[in-house]
Every structure is written in structure tokens, then in C-alpha cells.
Amino acid sequence: MEQRSLTRFGNVAQAFHWLTAILVLLAFVFGPEGSEQRVYLPAGDFERQLHETLGLCVLALAVLRLLWRMLDRRPEPEPLARWMELSSKAVQVALYGLLFAVPLTAITGAWLEGHPLTLLGGLQIASLIGLSHGIGVTIAEIHAWLGDAILWLAGLHAAAAIYHHLVLKDGVLLSMLPRWVPLGKLTATR
Numbered sequence: 050m051e052q053r054s055l056t057r058f059g060n061v062a063q064a065f066h067w068l069t070a071i072l073v074l075l076a077f078v079f080g081p082e083g084s085e086q087r088v089y090l091p092a093g094d095f096e097r098q099l100h101e102t103l104g105l106c107v108l109a110l111a112v113l114r115l116l117w118r119m120l121d122r123r124p125e126p127e128p129l130a131r132w133m134e135l136s137s138k139a140v141q142v143a144l145y146g147l148l149f150a151v152p153l154t155a156i157t158g159a160w161l162e163g164h165p166l167t168l169l170g171g172l173q174i175a176s177l178i179g180l181s182h183g184i185g186v187t188i189a190e191i192h193a194w195l196g197d198a199i200l201w202l203a204g205l206h207a208a209a210a211i212y213h214h215l216v217l218k219d220g221v222l223l224s225m226l227p228r229w230v231p232l233g234k235l236t237a238t239r
């Protein structure tokens with residue numbers, strides 16, 4: 050059985066965390082913008098395929114990560130003020146929720162609008178649900194809002210992690226970083 054300090058998340062949990070963060074950021078950067086007509090112009094095919102592929106990877110990672118979380122050991126939580134503990138839990142639950150809601154609204158919106166999912170390498174996944182164009186457009190708009198929301202929330206979450214490290218000087222940020230990142234040492238082994 051793997052031996053590791055209880056002050057940090059395990060290697061697999063950390064890998065899931067940072068890979069998710071990178072993929073969410075890339076999916077945002079390569080997100081097609083504008084009306085449905087614009088998004089589905091042939092000139093935007095590559096960017097849209099890249100965005101959809103990244104989005105499906107985020108969804109697959111979220112599923113695997115939650116399954117892994119059920120099996121994995123977690124570091125002992127830092128002793129925090131009650132409001133901080135509750136708000137950090139709420140942000141984490143919201144982030145997990147958005148990791149599912151963002152790709153699922155994209156898939157539902159595209160399918161209801163009558164578009165297959167188009168992935169890198171020319172792979173297409175045809176709609177598995179009926180056509181309802183108006184509802185599809187609305188859900189696609191909700192997807193765009195949620196896509197912005199996950200970035201804002203992740204920014205807040207990252208700022209909180211940095212605040213923990215620089216101001217509270219506790220081990221919260223280090224708990225999600227591999228040992229080789231030269232940011233400081235975790236001394237306590239709770």
C-alpha cells in the first residue's frame with residue numbers, strides 16, 4: 050500500500066486536479082464565440098473540434114476524479130474559521146457541479162440544435178436526443194454563461210489558495226502541490 054504523508058493530496062488526486070485546471074483553461078481559450086451560425090461556420094471547424102474534444106476530456110476526468118475521490122485518502126483539513134471552512138466547501142462543490150454542468154449543457158444544446166459533436170480526428174457523435182431547436186439555443190447560451198462562471202469561480206478559488214499560503218501561512222496550497230515544487234515545506238505530519 051502506498052505510504053504518503055497525510056498533509057498532501059495523493060499524486061493521482063493532484064494529477065486529476067492540475068490536468069482538469071489546464072484543460073478547463075484551454076477549453077475556455079479555444080471556446081468559439083458568437084451566434085450558432087458563426088460557431089458552425091466551416092472556417093471555425095478546427096477550433097470547435099478542439100473545444101469539444103477538451104470539453105469531453107473535462108467531463109471524463111470529472112467522472113474518474115470523483116470515483117477516485119471515493120477510494121483515496123485525503124489530507125487532514127487545516128483548522129479554519131467556520132465561515133472559511135463552509136465557503137471553501139461551497140466553492141469546491143460548485144466547481145465539481147460546474148465540471149459536469151458545463152460539458153453536459155454543451156452536449157445537450159448542440160444535440161437539440163441538431164448538430165453532432167465533432168471531435169479532433171474527424172470523429173462525430175450524432176445526436177442521441179430529439180430536435181428542439183429553440184430550447185437547444187437557450188441551453189447553448191446557458192453553457193456559455195456557465196463556462197464564464199467556472200473560470201471566475203476557479204479564479205476565486207485560486208486566489209483563496211494563494212491567500213492561505215501567503216497570509217495564513219498554512220499548508221492548504223502545498224497540499225495540492227507535488228513535493229518537487231519549491232514553495233516551502235510541510236512540516237506537520239498529522
Ligand code: HEM
Binds near residue numbers: 073199
Ligand atoms: C479551472 C481550475 C480549477 C478547478 C476546476 C479546481 C477545482 C478544485 C476542486 C473541485 C477541488 C476539491 C478537491 C477535492 O477535495 O476533491 C480543488 C482543491 C484545491 N485546489 Fe483547485 N481548481 C482549479 C484551479 C486551482 C488553482 C489555480 C489553484 C492554486 C493556485 C488551486 C488550488 C487548490 C487547492 C490548494 C485545493 C485543496 C483545497 C483544500 O483541501 O481545502 N486550484 N480544486
